Amino acid sequence: MTSKILKYSVFVLVLLMIVGGIYYLKLPNRHKAIIKTQVYHKLGLVDDTWNIKLTDSNIALISPTFVIDNIYKSMEGPKAMTSFQIDPTKSDLVWLTSFETKAMSTNEIDPLSNDYVCHTNIDFYDGEHFSRWNLNDRIGEAYPRLTSMSNGIESYKFPEGFGFPVFTNENLFIATQSLNHNIEADAFTIKHSVSLGVRAHSNTMKPLMSRTVFVMLPYNSEQPFQGPTDTNPNMCLPVDIKNHSYQDNEGNSLSGHWVIFKGKETFKYDITEQLHIKDSLTMHHIAVHLHPFAETLELRDKTKDTTLFTSIAENYGEKIGLKKVSYFSSINGIKLYSDHNYELVLKTNNTSNDNQDMMASMFLFFYDSDMAEKLLNYKKN
Amino acid sequence: MKFYTVILILMIFGCHHSPEELPILSYKINDRGDQVPYTINYTNFKNQDNQAFTTENIMSKIVVANFFFTRCPSICPPMRTELQNINEVFKNKNDFLMVSHTIDPKNDTVEVLYNYAKSTGVDSDRWQFIRSTTEETKKQAELYMTNFRPTDDETDFYHSSYVALLDRKQRIRGFYNILAVEESERLIEDLKQLLE
Helix, strand or coil, X not given: CHHHHHHHHHHHHHHHHHHHHHHHHHCCHHHHHHHHHHHHHHCCCCCCCCEXXXXXXXXXXXXXXXXXXXXXXXXXXXEEEEEECCCCCCCCEEEEEEEEEEEECCXXXXXXXXXHEEXXXXXXXXXXXXXCCCCHHHCCCCCCEXXXXXXXXXXXXXXXXXXXXXXXXXXXXXXEEECECCCCCCCEEEEEEEEEEEEECCCCCEEXXXXXXXXXXXXXXXXXXXXXXXXXXXXXXXXXXXCCEXXXXXXXXXXXXXXXXXXXXXXXXXXXXXXXXXXXEEEEEEEEEECCCEEEEEEEECCCCEEEEEEEEEECCCCCCEEEECCEEEEEEEEEXXXXXXXXXXXXXXXXXXXXXXXXXXXXXXXXXXXXXXXXXXXXX | CHHHHHHHHHHHHCCCCCCCCCCCCCEEECCCCCEEECCCCCCCEECCXXXXXXXXXXXXXXXXXXXXXXXXXXXXXXXXXXXXXXHHHCCCCCCEEEEEEECCCCCCCHHHHHHHHHHHCCCCCCEEEEECCHHHHHHHHHHCCCCCEECCCCCCEECCCEEEEECCCCCEEEEEECCCHHHHHHHHHXXXXXXX
């Protein structure tokens, strides 16, 4: 009887392993990376903890260990996320003024190439953030992304005197993803080190609010991974469509990620609706998120037919990756108007022999006049 | 199935260390610029059994609260599943309570809430589904630091996938996006701490 149970158990186990193995092998690279990272972390094979340290001028967050065992294009690599508070023991108002992400060795000391940084996103909980200041109508208005750093634009700071106000016990979220366009060697391990500049509250500081705009292109939702051809404008998706596809008011499927083919291309997208400007706004900072083979991303005022800012992406010549992506920062700022139309214009040049994935976002930071009014009377706790 | 869910959750979360003491998050900045702490109170709400739901129902309880509606096609079903899993973890704790506020009182009558609650398989003394007028529910959402509004075509509502955690003194001690695995983990850790 016991041997029969054992026999059936072994049979079921082997069957499960075969089915599981086939299922795993059929998964895309990014899903395999998620499973492998979970296994490495849950089994304690590599460090799965976040090391978070606060000083007077910044909060440093060092990620769990990522195992790089493959080529990982944008959005594919091992990743980690966590919520954090700058200092949960206090409810002091402070200002976030700068952002930096970099790759480092697992000894948490030696720097590594930033070729291993895909992106680092910082989000806030808009309910807690706006409700505390009785700005309830702003909850749910836009995705509460504070900012993003990415390959080629790994660090920046707001113009002097500007920042994003948060309470030290407010919930913030960090998600960071690794990248490896080039190294096909034995598996190796890395960490990401993220640093946010923190400044104590001062009445002279000016609040910024962020708004994300990005290029979206049409695709055929029935055949999302095929095309495009001369007769089929389908932009075909490099990633699964669940989290990266949208529908416009007419029900057309749009994607924020698409495939580019060998050669030069230009993509345009009207962002007036994404901007959702009710009154005029003054823009003081722009951070840009691009993928390799992007060359420039312009923010244009269509109404005035002028270019407000052009971000230039410098690609490496000898390997795939972005060396540098320029950003905009200005104390005086640029005005954007509710009765103007705006667009993003992306120029790409795929110099490789393979299809490549593409995306283009701008994180725009505007002077937040509503928050400034609330801050006028704020008394230190 | 529930047994395996609990085993899986315990395996995943069992070895995590205790979090630091949780901050008190229920305070707002008034017009004079002062931080004003407050507690969560209830008036004019009824539960799925058509009984009054008052502040007394949450006194001395550790509460997980969210906003939902029964016709919700998007985030509510996975939120419900996650809350069922969390209830399984703490089913032996008598001072644990979940409170779900409907944001669609027009359609979510007491009878609808009763059937919805029954379908969760969780006892009504552990999971209260409550309703009031839209105005009262909006006020309650403000206390919980969230809001809701109909979408442009009025077929759905914007509402948050966050839940709030209350301590025994009806103060907010945490917010969690329970559609993210890491955030559910954090909620379970924080619940363990408050239920100790």
